[in-house]
Amino acid sequence: MFNVTRLAEVPECLSRGNQYNHQQVVSSLKTMFFEKCYLCERNDIQDVEVEHFNPQQAGGGRTDWNNLYYSCSRCNSLKSNTHTKLLDCTDANIDIFRKIRLVMTVAPDDDVLVEATDKNPCEQTQNTVRLLNECYNSTNTALRGVSREALIEQIYEYMIAFMNARNLLKKPSTGRTIKQGAMETIEAMLNVTHPFSAFWRWQYLHDSFLTEHYSNLENGF
DSSP states (O other), X not given: OOXXXXXXXXXXXXXXXXXXXXXXXXXXXXXXXXXXXTTTOOBSOSSEEXXXXXOGGGTOOSSOGGGEEEEEHHHHHHHTXXXXXXXXXXXXXXXXXXXXXXXXXSSTTSOOEEEESSSSOOHHHHHHHHHHHHHHHOOSSHHHHHHHHHHHHHHHHHXXXXXXXXXXXXXXXXXXXXXXXXXXXXXXXXXXXXXXHHHHHHHHHTOXXXXXXXXXXXXXX
16 A cells, blocks of 8 residues: 545535535545555556545545545455455555555465564554455455456566566666666656555565665655
8 A cells, every 4th residue: 555645625526515426526536546546556447436435334424535535446345344444545644555565476366465564563454454455365256356367467567567677787787778777667666656556665675686786766765
């Protein structure tokens, strides 16, 4: 997951009725969440849904601006009304990326690793780990099996780009110009605006070559 700063300006349409998925709301959320699902971090979402962080059945405001989040249909469906008391990515007091480690698998059919980084994680962290584990790995219905496959393929595509750039930096025969381009590729992927940025940040932090020779790349997070 990734941190965002909620826009202070509340979409005017929310004060006029109960249409929480009005175009103004969706547009504001899209900008605020860098066009990414706030849970899985997929971008270029064709199946956008406005998600209620605190379910309406549990008292979450239907048109409360602070309760509306940008989500893909897969994650919104998996979260539903059953996952509550989660880490809030709009809370500036929480460095949400460092609370949960995400590691891509070598084989596409294996589960993505989702784990808390604290030895004694709080309830919100544990609940969020459980939800993200479902978001990345659940195949409990035929449709979720298909959507999971598509999600993993997208992550894999970027994983290959990261590793190709890393290999260029490692290779002694790589020229200066190409190395600069490779470094900029990794730098871009570590940026919070990039799809699946949490994966690439953990990939970087667990790579001693990158952290030792390109330690400046961590300055962005």
